[in-house]
């Protein structure tokens with residue numbers, strides 16, 4: 001069993017209310033090889049919702065209380081984000097999950113690049129808060145951009 005960002009496999013949990021269909025990733029879920037979770041919704045945020053970015057530091061800074069997650073209206077959504085991340089990390093540990101496929105660029109699920117906190121569309125190096133927390137737990141994190149080989153293997157297509 002792997003963890004997957006729920007929005008990558010047809011779940012309506014994105015901030016903009018759009019649904020992403022991905023046949024292979026949805027197949028992983030239907031075969032019970034992937035568990036789809038959305039940390040932001042699990043933390044209590046709605047669908048749709050205002051987009052949010054990490055402001056004033058990195059994901060680790062948010063975890064350590066030195067930076068915040070703010071939405072585009074200036075509302076502080078750090079607590080909801082951290083609540084959802086803690087829930088997902090606890091679930092991953094309980095189920096012994098060792099691998100995740102997460103959505104790029106999200107302040108929560110992003111890996112490698114995230115938006116810079118100015119809501120101007122500028123990307124910077126960094127991870128989302130869930131990604132940072134999972135990496136600390138030794139979880140292998142892939143994104144929708146580099147998971148093709150892993151997915152093929154999980155679906156026994158090679």
Ligand code: SF4
Nearest residue numbers: 006007038103106109
């Ligand atoms: S990127 Fe993560 S937090 Fe954002 S909608 Fe997808 S699963 Fe939820």
